[in-house]
Amino acid sequence: MYIRATGNISPQHTYGHPLFLPELVEYVDNRLSCIEPDYKGIIDAKQIRRMSRIIRMGVASALECLQEAGIDMPDAIITGTSYGCLEDTGIFLSRMIEYNEELLTPTSFIQSTHNTIGAQIGLLLQCNNYNNVFVHSGFSFESALLDGIMLLREKEASNVLIGAIDEITNISHSILNRMGLYKQNRISNKEIFKNKSKGSIAGEGATFFLLSNESSNTDYAKLIGLRTFYKPQKVEDIKKEILIFLEENTITLKEIDLIIIGKNGDEKLDRVYDCLQSEIFSQNVIINYKNLCGEYPTATAFALWLAVNIIKFGKIPKAIDYNGVSTSKIKNILIYNNYLNKHHSLLLLSECKN
Amino acid sequence: MSETIFVAGTGVISAIGNNISECLDALKNSRTGIKHMQRLDSVHKNKFPVAEVNLDNESLESLTGLSSLKSRTALLSLVAAKEALYNAGIENFDNLRTGFVSANSVGGMDKSEFFFTEYFKNNQKGRLCNVVNHECGSITELVAYQLGIKDYVTTISTACSSSANAIFFGARLIKNNILDVVIAGGADSLTKFTLNGFNTLMILDEQFCQPFDENRRGLNLGEGAGYVVLVSEKVANTLNKSPFIKLSGYCNANDAYHQTASSPDGNGSFLAMSGALKKSGLKPEDINYINLHGTGTQNNDIAEGSAIKRLFSPIYPKMSSTKAFTGHTLGASGGIEAVFSILAIQEGIVYPNLRLQTQMKELPFLPEPNFLQNLNIKHVLSNSFGFGGNCSSLIFSKI
């Protein structure tokens, strides 16, 4: 399967930017917010007036992806979002509580549903095709991707638009902060892997891909495999899953030119990655990515965007700090991510041979 | 890829009963579950009737073993999923790859409402245990844990078509040889959030709803859960079931007309139904019964009715909306109605479309007003259509 096009709005300069991450945008905060484009000219003024921030980001990112792919009617639109449209949910809830269930308006309710972004994209494109939404924490994007892969295998579709969208709002940030997910000290995202401490940095993003079972000669990369596993008990189990995955795809770690891992700067959560790095991944070139986009349940979509761009541009971008080993051409990339050590996923990408 | 997907078991809880046999009894005896609001603590208590499950959270705890402090959605989900698994009669899961694909529309919102009442006064207040399961996926995981399922878990949320999509995603996981057994369906509990949300749309009926009636006024909300256990042919061969039911067709299409309203001609509904028929290889005249989406709103019923007219004219199968019994259970409705559709085949029955008085003037047909039995029902079409234009149809068939 081929990844033909991408669209990405993230805390880095990824949207509509011709250069591939020439520098890291620094945040000295435990919250990384997306750098949004001016939506005028992207989304019609009449349609945008009701859209909250996450809907705008999702729609703009999807449209960029479709435009790049030169497709105006995808065979399927599949989205993954863990939190859904939090801003509208918060508006409706707060008003409902403040006005004691009176004087409520429909817009925020309608737009609070998890299928809002996928539906808005369908509506804008007038697309009657398959439309599905996965809302399962750190598996939201992976489930959407699996759905798309199956549709292509079943020959129900020849191209599918797949995206991941999650936002941080003031409300969600304050609650997740109270739950201990984020760092309490002010630290730059450039430093999170050097100075370990409790918690990560909050992130968000809207990332879309056009996946097709036909080569277009301008594809970014080939998606070779996807595997998810849930709540492994120990690191040994994770290693086992990784080896099974590689074997299934008839590739060895030696042949993997680059591994992208989902470390997030939390001293406890990162131990799993440290273990793998010192053991089965010890001979591989490894890079982190969550200092670019922050931690959020659908962050794997950012890693996938990064991977396919590295294959396309043939290099690791300047924004990424890595152990400096000079690599020959990067042909095969493995992504290993876990979200809160519960939702684990593996993705394998290869260059397109012409 | 062409493998048959079998239904090995079903489980349900709704306002008309806490299990399959109670629901069947109510359906056969035209006993609606819609009543004056009792459990939900809303200022609209005396205005809108609802269809509440007749058990409080403590009773659900003793039925399931899951703490009553958890979301009611998880409690309802677990009751129905457990029944479905029990009915499936699979004795040994050791070498079976088993998944749980569940749907819901607002996750643990029933508990989040308590949290936010405190939180909005002071953002350091509100007990975190009430918001920790706010996300939709969290409800699925609470239940998966109780069921001991780890191989694959995921959650789908496409408004009112959520659990129909969960069922057919589950079937495809088996077809693609990723899993052998999938418990699929959905759950939703009544919340103030959804009640008030639907109230802003002015589509709640202050009386008992009358789906597909010329004088329909809107919908009544309900709660519950419904699950099916889907198995591969290999697993089905090890089970002793007769008659076996299979999921023979499914389709997901989008109306792409409006954020909440259906297109007047029900284009999305038409595409979902005709797509499911195509998938099953059946012709419209093969369908013996349609379990309608039939919410009772002006808009849904005319859209769905017009699509049925376009697809089935001039010969119409029996049809009825069981939402006049269960209320509209949103993310659970596709699961509950899939179970009812399967029961219709197993029992050879058609449910009455309660309170039907006047035929809609735009439609040349009337849903079935009476309970019918001793029928040979071979193929049932179940419709689930939702906001955002998300339309899905499933077809269950006797083998």
Add this chain to the structure above:
Amino acid sequence: MDNLLLELKKQIIAQLNLQDIKPEDISDDLPLFAEGLGLDSIDALELIVLLQQYYKIKLTNADDGPKVFRTVKTMAEYIENHQTDK
């Protein structure tokens, strides 16, 4: 009446988040729906709440919407005819 008309226009713009539209762009007789300002059924529901919130008028029958919300002028007339507490 003129004050009410202007006030209403401002409230409509704010409530419906009509970007790049100023009160003077909405003439008193401009149809609010369809070919005029292009509002839709969700906006109609928003306007019902607007009447309730700012003018304490409850439109109980949604079918009255199209008549009442035809133009800013018809809205203002409806408000003047139904306001009891002013």
